Amino acid sequence: MTLVRAALASTKVRILAGLLVLWLVWQAWLAIAAPAKIAEGFPERLRVNALITLPFPPERFHILVFQRHGRVSGTEGNTVELRGIAKSDLTAIARLYWVRRIAPLREGAS
Amino acid sequence: MTPLLKAYGAYVRTTARFPVLQSIVPFVPLIVLWAVVADAGLFPRAFFPGPIDVIRAFGDLMYKGILPDYLADSVGRLVVGAAAGMAIGIPLGLLVGLNARAHALLSPILLFFQAIGDIAWLPILIIWFGFGFTTMTFVIVYTVLFPVVLNTVLGVRSVKQDLTRAAQCLGASPPRILWEVVLPGALPNIVTGLRNGLGYGWRALIAAEMIVGTSGIGFLMFDARRAGSVVEIVLGMIVLGILWYIVDAWVLAPIERATGQRWGLVTP
Numbered sequence: 001m002t003l004v005r006a007a008l009a010s011t012k013v014r015i016l017a018g019l020l021v022l023w024l025v026w027q028a029w030l031a032i033a034a035p036a037k038i039a040e041g042f043p044e045r046l047r048v049n050a051l052i053t054l055p056f057p058p059e060r061f062h063i064l065v066f067q068r069h070g071r072v073s074g075t076e077g078n079t080v081e082l083r084g085i086a087k088s089d090l091t092a093i094a095r096l097y098w099v100r101r102i103a104p105l106r107e108g109a110s
Numbered sequence: 111m112t113p114l115l116k117a118y119g120a121y122v123r124t125t126a127r128f129p130v131l132q133s134i135v136p137f138v139p140l141i142v143l144w145a146v147v148a149d150a151g152l153f154p155r156a157f158f159p160g161p162i163d164v165i166r167a168f169g170d171l172m173y174k175g176i177l178p179d180y181l182a183d184s185v186g187r188l189v190v191g192a193a194a195g196m197a198i199g200i201p202l203g204l205l206v207g208l209n210a211r212a213h214a215l216l217s218p219i220l221l222f223f224q225a226i227g228d229i230a231w232l233p234i235l236i237i238w239f240g241f242g243f244t245t246m247t248f249v250i251v252y253t254v255l256f257p258v259v260l261n262t263v264l265g266v267r268s269v270k271q272d273l274t275r276a277a278q279c280l281g282a283s284p285p286r287i288l289w290e291v292v293l294p295g296a297l298p299n300i301v302t303g304l305r306n307g308l309g310y311g312w313r314a315l316i317a318a319e320m321i322v323g324t325s326g327i328g329f330l331m332f333d334a335r336r337a338g339s340v341v342e343i344v345l346g347m348i349v350l351g352i353l354w355y356i357v358d359a360w361v362l363a364p365i366e367r368a369t370g371q372r373w374g375l376v377t378p
Contacts, residue, residue: 011130012360061176064324098175 191250203262261303265296
């Protein structure tokens with residue numbers, strides 16, 4: 001306990017601890033806000049197709065991140081079409097702070 | 111001289127009250143000089159961006175989620191590599207330091223492999239493991255390993271024989287001597303080795319990310335050259351510097367100091 005107390009007496013350690021707490025709060029907020037980004041109407045299947053909207057046109061980085069969850073079949077403006085996503089992965093995608101909305105992809109959409 | 115003395119007095123008082131400022135103030139003239147040179151237009155803006163351009167790029171990469179993701183990847187790799195390097199390096203250092211036969215057998219091998227730089231392993235690692243996490247982790251472990259092993263050996267050998275003999279006289283078993291005498295005595299050197307190893311490992315990681323990475327700060331910088339984005343390269347360099355400064359000066363150095371104060375040997 002003495003070492004912990006000595007560490008917390010340092011301003012630098014307190015700043016780092018404060019940053020860690022802020023980061024944890026931010027992660028908690030992302031987890032709480034994620035379900036609200038997912039629109040209603042996803043079919044009751046194990047794998048679904050989704051239209052993901054970002055606040056900016058997607059770049060290579062974003063496409064590579066989405067490819068961890070499914071197949072990217074196209075982009076248009078700020079939206080990305082992602083197919084074959086495990087339904088349980090929708091929340092993980094919604095937790096990304098740069099994802100604005102996830103809606104079901106209409107059947108027959110290109 | 112009076113205004114200068116007054117300004118210096120104010121600086122001393124302020125930094126005494128807020129010691130964190132001591133870390134920031136030395137950079138102020140450097141940033142001012144950088145801004146002046148950039149604004150003077152001596153070089154094209156695309157080749158020599160100013161501080162404001164870098165701040166704007168920082169905001170953009172944060173907004174798009176690229177910088178936090180790459181930063182997390184780099185730090186994660188360093189943590190995994192350093193943990194593995196310590197897990198191998200400390201026991202190996204104890205063995206070499208405590209056992210004369212192991213020392214005679216392993217010292218030439220350690221020296222031989224120490225001479226082969228981490229980057230020299232990359233060609234063969236790419237053939238064996240491809241472009242990915244295993245290759246980068248191997249490079250970091252390799253880089254962290256030698257400073258940890260050699261400093262642990264030094265630490266073990268610097269523990270006074272009198273202390274070991276005193277513990278033996280009091281009936282301590284070999285494992286207890288190792289745990290309560292040798293290891294605490296060697297700890298200041300082990301922490302110094304870890305600090306050096308992490309510094310080398312951090313640099314090796316960035317080099318490895320540039321060559322074999324698909325993410326990370328090194329990859330961000332090397333990928334930026336494709337688009338000719340000097341501002342992202344400069345941003346990557348600044349992020350590397352700031353992150354390492356915080357890790358080394360704010361975390362590792364105090365741990366090293368505290369370890370030295372708690373377990374270091376005071377000699378008159």
